[in-house]
Amino acid sequence: MIYRRAGISFTRYQDERQLWKLPTDRWAVIVIFALLLVAPFLVDRLFVVGYLLPLIIWSMAAMGLNLLMGGAGQIHLGYGAVIGIGAYASVHAMRAGLPFELAMIVGGLASAVIGVVFGAAALRVKGLYLAMATLAMQYIVDFVIVQVPAISGGTQAALSVPRTSFLGIAIQGDRAPYYVALALCAVLTLFMLNVRRTSFGRALAAVREKDYAASIIGVDPFRYKLLAFWVSSFIGGMTGAVLAVCYYRTISPDQFHLDLSIQLVAMVIVGGLGSVLGGFLGVGLILFAPIVLNQLIGLAADQFGVAIPTDLRAHLPLMLYGGLIMGFLLLEPLGLAKIYSNIRNYLLVWPFRHARQ
Amino acid sequence: MSLTRRNILTGAAVAALASQLPVRVALAQGGDKVVRIAMPMDFTKVYTFVTAEYNQGQRDYITMMNQRGGMGGYTIAIDISDHANDQPRAIEAYERAKSQGAVLVDPLSTPVARALTPRALEDKINMVTAFSGRSDAADGTVFPYVFPLSPNYWTQAGLLIEYFKQQDGGSLDGKTICFVHIDTPFGKEPLPVLEALAAKEGFKLQAFPYTPPGNDQSAIWPQVRRARPDWTMFWGAGVGQTVALTEAARNGLDMGRVCSSVWLSESDMDVVGRDQTVGVLKFEPCVSGREPQVIQEILTEVVGAGKGAGPEDKVGTAYYNYGVMLAALMLEGVRRAAEIAPDGPVNGEWLNAGLHSITEFTAEGLIPPTTITPEDHQGGGMGRVARWNGEAFEPMTDWFSANQDVVWEEVRKYSSEFAKSGQ
Numbered sequence: 001m002i003y004r005r006a007g008i009s010f011t012r013y014q015d016e017r018q019l020w021k022l023p024t025d026r027w028a029v030i031v032i033f034a035l036l037l038v039a040p041f042l043v044d045r046l047f048v049v050g051y052l053l054p055l056i057i058w059s060m061a062a063m064g065l066n067l068l069m070g071g072a073g074q075i076h077l078g079y080g081a082v083i084g085i086g087a088y089a090s091v092h093a094m095r096a097g098l099p100f101e102l103a104m105i106v107g108g109l110a111s112a113v114i115g116v117v118f119g120a121a122a123l124r125v126k127g128l129y130l131a132m133a134t135l136a137m138q139y140i141v142d143f144v145i146v147q148v149p150a151i152s153g154g155t156q157a158a159l160s161v162p163r164t165s166f167l168g169i170a171i172q173g174d175r176a177p178y179y180v181a182l183a184l185c186a187v188l189t190l191f192m193l194n195v196r197r198t199s200f201g202r203a204l205a206a207v208r209e210k211d212y213a214a215s216i217i218g219v220d221p222f223r224y225k226l227l228a229f230w231v232s233s234f235i236g237g238m239t240g241a242v243l244a245v246c247y248y249r250t251i252s253p254d255q256f257h258l259d260l261s262i263q264l265v266a267m268v269i270v271g272g273l274g275s276v277l278g279g280f281l282g283v284g285l286i287l288f289a290p291i292v293l294n295q296l297i298g299l300a301a302d303q304f305g306v307a308i309p310t311d312l313r314a315h316l317p318l319m320l321y322g323g324l325i326m327g328f329l330l331l332e333p334l335g336l337a338k339i340y341s342n343i344r345n346y347l348l349v350w351p352f353r354h355a356r357q
Numbered sequence: 358m359s360l361t362r363r364n365i366l367t368g369a370a371v372a373a374l375a376s377q378l379p380v381r382v383a384l385a386q387g388g389d390k391v392v393r394i395a396m397p398m399d400f401t402k403v404y405t406f407v408t409a410e411y412n413q414g415q416r417d418y419i420t421m422m423n424q425r426g427g428m429g430g431y432t433i434a435i436d437i438s439d440h441a442n443d444q445p446r447a448i449e450a451y452e453r454a455k456s457q458g459a460v461l462v463d464p465l466s467t468p469v470a471r472a473l474t475p476r477a478l479e480d481k482i483n484m485v486t487a488f489s490g491r492s493d494a495a496d497g498t499v500f501p502y503v504f505p506l507s508p509n510y511w512t513q514a515g516l517l518i519e520y521f522k523q524q525d526g527g528s529l530d531g532k533t534i535c536f537v538h539i540d541t542p543f544g545k546e547p548l549p550v551l552e553a554l555a556a557k558e559g560f561k562l563q564a565f566p567y568t569p570p571g572n573d574q575s576a577i578w579p580q581v582r583r584a585r586p587d588w589t590m591f592w593g594a595g596v597g598q599t600v601a602l603t604e605a606a607r608n609g610l611d612m613g614r615v616c617s618s619v620w621l622s623e624s625d626m627d628v629v630g631r632d633q634t635v636g637v638l639k640f641e642p643c644v645s646g647r648e649p650q651v652i653q654e655i656l657t658e659v660v661g662a663g664k665g666a667g668p669e670d671k672v673g674t675a676y677y678n679y680g681v682m683l684a685a686l687m688l689e690g691v692r693r694a695a696e697i698a699p700d701g702p703v704n705g706e707w708l709n710a711g712l713h714s715i716t717e718f719t720a721e722g723l724i725p726p727t728t729i730t731p732e733d734h735q736g737g738g739m740g741r742v743a744r745w746n747g748e749a750f751e752p753m754t755d756w757f758s759a760n761q762d763v764v765w766e767e768v769r770k771y772s773s774e775f776a777k778s779g780q
Contacts, residue, residue: 044456045452045456046449046452046453046455046456049448049452050448050449050452050453051449054445054448054449058445095778146540146541146542152542154771154774155542155545155546155548155549155771156471156491156493156542156546156771156775157542158471158472158474160474160475160775160778162778247448248444248472249472249475249476250471250472250474250475252468252471252472252542253541253542254444254468254541255444255468259443290441290443290446291446291449294438294439295438298438314400314401314439315401317439318401318441
């Protein structure tokens, strides 16, 4: 009815090979992208700089981590450090006079090289042990950044990002950073959607399911595990550069602590492992639920005269936030993407209950 | 209504337009005689009770001044929110404050203040970074919109060293001073000033970093004891402070020779034990206790009238008084701004002019005479040393300032570095 299709059946190969197979999905993507494009002119600037911009940048990070966790099945508890390496490397490169476009790649390469060194642990250990190895990476990187004044920027430990431009557009004001991040995010999203349709993506999936089974069918786990860490860390490093230039404008070590890593893992898991859409949904929930809940509680306290003490008023949103995450995961352990997919499957054949697949 | 594609699209468009309503409504509220101050602070993560007490003091003072008719005819409207020391949340809060027309932001968090600095400078919104943020923001020529309004950590360290020198008969030559600090940028901050002073005064400086957040410092303090320090400074915040004090007491250090920065309060003493810590010293930026006239006035006019912002027993504690101190300085800035330009328009530049003309302000004896100039945003860097006597902090010295030459050398070194980076 809504999708004008009862079940999915194709008569031509090119239909089946499209990125979004149903016209309705294609339209939805076009409409959402068009709305994102005109958003700075449509909604208040607060929503652009305070919500959409972080949503876009964190989604890039979540997609990078999702390639590793959902795509290749390798857990990473130090992704915040990977982003930090990219941010510091690119900002130092820009301060040395490199343009942003190149500095971003420098950041990506720095993250990829260091990420692969620690990712090499994945060749020997799995699961919880790999979690510990990547956690060690987080602490080592934190330590190095804080202890080396040449990296952190002296006693103030705040490194300001020089004014820069991207493909001739000066990154300043409210709109330019948003469009730069949006463009890069769009490119990354297309890459992530396509990567699992490539031999690389399928090899990662094979490694994810069972590494020695993958090696029996001719997929080299050594190579693909390292490649997964390389690609994912490269994306993380690029995201770090975007984060520093478009959003933070001053970087300090505490921006890339374990909190960020845990936050990203939560985003990927709540959103849905291996799902690109899930990354966006997870970021939306984890990043903004505390802010929105905080404002709702504040509004309730102010408007309806609900007298709650300050400390409870500050902690109540956190309690609700925790409950929300538990609720979503109880409702659907496969994440928000699966909830979306359930709704979509229902609407696909509505008003009927089942259809031929 | 049938569920067609057109309806869904129309709905989405309406929802997108409706989403910006709350901000517009907030903007429309309030007359033109309102000065908006935003206080996004960390109530839940790291600073917790420090923020609660500090913010309580601020709100009580602002309530009192509003009751008296505001500052120069302007009412003060404050917006408090929790940023949990999380930078995306803090940036969102800052941008919301900016959209709502706030002219001053007080984030009370070092990482947040450091991250917001370029935005505040660009947007010309005054940012108060009391006991937090960049120490080099004391240099108003480079940071015209960032106001520490309080002695920075370099000043505090310099002043404490001067106190040690006075106590030891005018010379620290050959003495050992241990500096126990949390191993973060904040904890390491005083090191360059201490090193410069060690070279100048001839004392031996030994630094002992502990890993954040400082719940376990048992490995550090026996080493401190073995170093046989003449003086010990411990530099941290929150839980690290009480753990440090407990360990200092356990290792038998002479409490009269152990000293902290501003971050020590009655609440910390309750945790460690009021009697175990008698003699410990701290840097005091303002009078503590309920004796100051302004605290007495708050007690009768606000707390007595049932309008207090928090528990009454916190009134007059160290951090509560810091809050009153900073609120008084901010509102003095508003009063001065209203004097300079009575009809506004109220914006960041308007308040900036007011803050820059604060002269010899003492908040009825609560704080040392403070003068803010376009060059000096620290306000002179005066403070005093106070001693815990088991019940309260009693002053050991008068207001004084020391080693400002070394401090300003450091301030200019970093502020010129910041200026060079092209912000």
